[in-house]
Amino acid sequence: MTPPLLAIGRDPLALDGIAAAVAASTGTDASTSSGQAPDGRDGAVVTFLGLVRNHNLGRSVRYLEYEAYEPMALKAFERIASEIGARWPSARLALHHRIGKLLVGEASIAIATRSPHRGDAYAACRYAIERVKQIAPIWKHEFFDGGEVWIEGATANPDDQQARAEAERIACA
């Protein structure tokens, strides 16, 4: 069975899973998958794994617990796919996020993009991770030597055009 293009769940993530998901994606929309074999037009696949680090802001991290508002997180991923479809029409996206307890070294997010040329695949992949950090309703609870803390990053607002432009600027840098 082909893995879904967009997913959030407790199963471990790995590069082969996300690569298989994006390899099976066809169609004109970044989030569309028909499960058919690739048509040969794409010359690039870029993959990204985000891993749990053993240090953060001077703290020795023991593990993270990820929490999400799952149905809304999936909608955020769909929105990101749609934004990528608008900005890089030939790029396709697969994005899986893990929740629950993750040990140091485990992957919390896996992203794969493909496109006819490498530039768009690299840019779309970077854009996807930047947008996840901006608008996906997901939270890290960090457990470190001596305590625990909820990590609070961006105030999520998908309509904030300045944030979106910043993600695009980073993606195309």
Added chain:
Amino acid sequence: MRVTVRLFARLRDITGASELARDVAPGATIGDVWRQLAGEFPELASYERSLSSAINADYARMDQVIGDGDEIAFLPPVSGG
């Protein structure tokens, strides 16, 4: 009217509940629900400026009017990835 309130991350820790049921007046907004909760749990007040909110798993502004049976969510700043 009765709504379900979903709370996440530190907001859940502060209230001690991931889900609460609350009665609200017809015509109430998300902001009204938030102010009611912040009255019950004063520690929430520090999130007033950094909060996001949603109705039925879609982002929504604090001035949006809610309906009977809606699921309201309050989201502290996010940290996925």
